[in-house]
Amino acid sequence: MGKFISIFFIIAQLSLGSLFVYAGVRKFIPSPARKSSSTELVPGSTKEHMIKFIGGLKANSYFWPFLGIVEITAGLLLVSQFFAVAGPSCLYQ
Template identity: 90%
Template sequence: MGKFISIFFIIAQLSLGSLFVYAGVRKFIPNPARKSSSTELVPGSTKKQMVKFIGGLKANSYFWPFLGIVEIVAGLLLISQFFAVGGAIILLPVTLNIFLFHIFLKPEDVSGGILSALYLVVNILITTKKYKLLKSIIYTNKPFQL
């Protein structure tokens, strides 16, 4: 059983890492602008909110490339296997945001929601696998001294 769990975590780390390396690289490849019909963007619709959200992330000149770099670095850390917990910790807010994006701005995309929930669960599992190590880093009994 222990060998199965080890193989599962290796496959999970490689899969999540390669997925985010790919997603990060895609952020640097320009997409041709698509024309959207006026019937698609009904005022108050989640589609309009989604377009505004992504447009806001891309509107400033730094955040979209920064997100791409974070995804690439964290993905490479996951793929390395040696720094996988660090990569999982870095990706935790990213996967949480992807999940919440699908829940609130794209609720009609059930398969995307399930997939983003899977990313989040795998990321949490990778992070909590090394709970004792993280606990010893984050929490100490000793008071802070200068």
């Protein structure tokens, strides 16, 4: 059972790390403008607030690239297994 848990954690760390690297790299690739959706947003809705918030983060010239660098760094640390010893070892004590 212990070996299964170790393998599970390694697979989870590798997949999470690769997703972080992918998301971080996507921050630097410009995406084409989307067409407006056919449904209009209800003023004051949660979706409208989320769209405005993300739009504000992207409008900043420094936050979006900084977030991409942090995601790439965290993903590479997870994939490299360099700091991976601290996580699963806490479960066996």
